[in-house]
Amino acid sequence: MNVLELEDVSITYQNTKEAVKHVSFAVPEGRIVAIVGESGSGKSTLIRAAIGLLPTGGVISSGRILFGEKDLAAMTAEELRHVRGEGMAMIFQSAGDYLNPRRKVCDQYVETLRCHQKISKKEGYEAAKKMLATLKLPDTKHVMNAYPFQLSGGMKQRVAIAMAMSMQPKLLLADEPTSALDVTVQAQVVKQMMDLREKTGTAIVIVTHNMGVASRMADDIAVMKDGELKEFGTREQVIYHPVDDYTKKLLRVVPRLQGETDGE
């Protein structure tokens, strides 16, 4: 069964330019799909639409987005709220900015849990601490009692991932979750997301401009350019037998960059 299905989705900003043009693809249960493309290709817009939180001015001008079998647009506000956090969760690029700077991590974490589960504050606190520990965050008590601005970028990112994974959603949306992190933390975060899929069967849609991350994580790869879906296929198809010229170009860039770094 598909967790997420995009049918002929177009998105416009302020009635001017089309940021996403007639995109269709599906994400089956437990599958990892990477959306790659350069900045401005509409990939972030696409997953913001998938959770129903388009940036201001953005509207879905055609097509529909199905979560499970339900059309997001047809959901009531309360249904949508239940889906968010519980059914699908989102990790934003520089996720620390998506936490309230004036509330402690534990407050926001426990609040999130208690909005979806009937648990006491204490149970919520313990569950959150446990989840942070599985993400290998050192000194979880300190992290829990810190304000977001007291944590490093990598720590905040992992807190956000922990919060997103806590509800064991069917679908995890990740918008460049690793691009703000240094390389060692990047590898950890990628591994943790893959572990989540192993343990809970969560499907993941990850937006990245990093072909390396995409080829390491994804089962399927979607290639976007100028709002259009240029190519969609399994990792093997896209990486070893690309059809579209743009995909070929993208792939040519990756090894050359690595080659250059190796040479230094």
Next chain:
Amino acid sequence: MVRYILKRLLQLVVVLLGVTFLTFMITQATPSDAAEMKYVSMGMMPSTELLEKTREEMGLNDPVLIQYGRWLGNVLHGDLGESSKFGESVWTQMTRKLPMTLKLAGVSLIVVIVFSFPLGILSAVKKNKVADYMIRFLSFFGVSMPNFWLALLLMYIFAVRLGWFKVVSTNSVQGMILPVATLTIPMISSYARQIRAALLEELNANYVIGARARGIPERRIIWGHVLPNAILPIVTLLGLSVGHLLGGASIIETIFSWQGIGNMVVEAIRVRDYPLIQGYVIWMAIIYVMVNLIVDIAYRLLDPQIRLRKRVD
């Protein structure tokens, strides 16, 4: 924190010295003469000899610095001097008029908060809906109307035409309604707009999108996250308004003959009642320094970013 407060109170002393000195100099520089005004206000035309004698008695012939020094010395001994207009001590005058101003200020502040917050919140939450347009339209008038005009308008409608209130305000609930309305209508209007703007700015913050993505109910986002954060800039404005109100709204107190400190100081300035003006200036300086201190403390309590950064220093 205690050290911080002590430091600020020490600053108060410096501020008081500076402010009283400056006012002293400025009042001395005004063209008319306190001795003459004393008699004029009593309806007398004093002779030159009498004026000279009075000047000597009031110490107006000494150099300004000596006059200031004498006044300061007396203040340090707890003597604010004697009002030349009312013929009683400044202290008695102030303590008689202050409660009236405090009452007007307190009631007005409560009215402002009670009305402006719900209106501002409603306006922000219903952005670009009918309720928002109505609030913005009406508050535009509230902000634009000069308060003396508003006072006269309200007086004309409710006191003269409808006869619901007396033109001269009395110290009673009924007597307070018009002055409070005149004071608060512009403030409610401006605060409703400020609160709306602050809320909308916060609502655009990424953490709101984050909270929505985590499935936090909208009501909780507004009350638990957005409103507490949006209140911070409002606190500063409220502090200034409190200072303004406690200084006595001179125009409104005068128009409604409200026997408060604002009314008193207008009269004191008219007759060059230097000791009374100085007493008022001390009060204002204390009010503003204290209000600023309270705002700063409130900021520290409300904003962990300021609180924790200061602690590290």
